[in-house]
Amino acid sequence: MRDRYRKIVFLTGAGISAESGLATFRQENGLWNNHRVEDVATIEAYEKNPDYVHNFYNQMKPELWKAQPNPAHLAITRLQQNYPAEVHIITQNIDTLHEKANSKNIHHIHGQINQAVCLNCGQIMETWGEVTSETVCPQCHVSSMMKPNIVFFGENLLCMDIVDELLHHADLFISVGTSGVVFPAAGFVQTAKYYGADTIEFNMEPTSNNFYFDKHIMGKAGLTLPRFVDDLLQ
Numbered sequence: 001m002r003d004r005y006r007k008i009v010f011l012t013g014a015g016i017s018a019e020s021g022l023a024t025f026r027q028e029n030g031l032w033n034n035h036r037v038e039d040v041a042t043i044e045a046y047e048k049n050p051d052y053v054h055n056f057y058n059q060m061k062p063e064l065w066k067a068q069p070n071p072a073h074l075a076i077t078r079l080q081q082n083y084p085a086e087v088h089i090i091t092q093n094i095d096t097l098h099e100k101a102n103s104k105n106i107h108h109i110h111g112q113i114n115q116a117v118c119l120n121c122g123q124i125m126e127t128w129g130e131v132t133s134e135t136v137c138p139q140c141h142v143s144s145m146m147k148p149n150i151v152f153f154g155e156n157l158l159c160m161d162i163v164d165e166l167l168h169h170a171d172l173f174i175s176v177g178t179s180g181v182v183f184p185a186a187g188f189v190q191t192a193k194y195y196g197a198d199t200i201e202f203n204m205e206p207t208s209n210n211f212y213f214d215k216h217i218m219g220k221a222g223l224t225l226p227r228f229v230d231d232l233l234q
């Protein structure tokens, strides 16, 4: 198995961080259980009531700051360090657990909790502190323009140029812990398959885009992914 693949691309979702104690979005007690998606995760909500949205993400920060990677994140790092292929991670997660697991080639398509972006000049500010509508941009010094660098419904995804290139050239595409209901990420498997990749899904349950996966590995990713990496490394 060691020489089989040249470019391996992971797509990760909230399920990979579940065993680190972080809530997923659409399961029971999910992240939005006490909030309407329309109030906290759409660009319209942010434009209408930025403080409400800032507050929602500010409250989330301490938990995400403390969270630690689990065996699934670490298995990907182990693969990156030991398998003779380029291994990339396209993540929908705004947590930084892939970084904490010392992975590389991480592409955050839905943004990061520890960043804010200036809607005036585009400057990205790194911070685990609170961001409010009073926060001043460190680059252009304008206030009221720093938005959480999180991609809300209705906004374009980040780093899509790189992602398109990866999906065209991947020979193995692996989805871990995503329900496959949010586009365009939900369509990545179809693109990778079209361009010839083998496709594997790791999840606890069947998902909505079952059709495009060659193989489904059911169970907790913290158990199934390390075993799969062991097999690839043999």
Ligand code: BJW
Pocket (backbone or CB within 6 Å): 012, 013, 014, 015, 016, 018, 019, 024, 025, 026, 027, 030, 040, 041, 092, 093, 094, 110, 150, 151, 152, 153, 154, 155, 156, 157, 176, 177, 178, 179, 180, 181, 182, 183, 184, 202, 203, 204, 205, 207, 219, 220, 221, 222
């Ligand atoms: C485990 C596990 C364990 C648990 N082990 N597994 C085409 C068709 C229809 C609609 C659209 C379309 N194209 C675009 C749209 C609109 C929209 C969309 O997709 N809507 C659908 C919901 C219908 N998409 C967008 O607006 C996107 N932008 C866009 O397309 O721009 C172009 C455009 C602009 C304007 C008009 C038209 C086009 C942007 C999407 C941004 C998503 N942002 C969010 C919120 C961020 C804020 C926040 O963090 O609060 O990102 S949505 C939320 O869902 C978050 C996640 O990244 C994303 C995906 O969720 P994920 O990761 O899959 O989590 P869950 O909870 O759904 O699933 C967890 C899974 O893990 C489950 O399956 C479990 O079984 C599993 N699991 N434990 C293994 N231990």
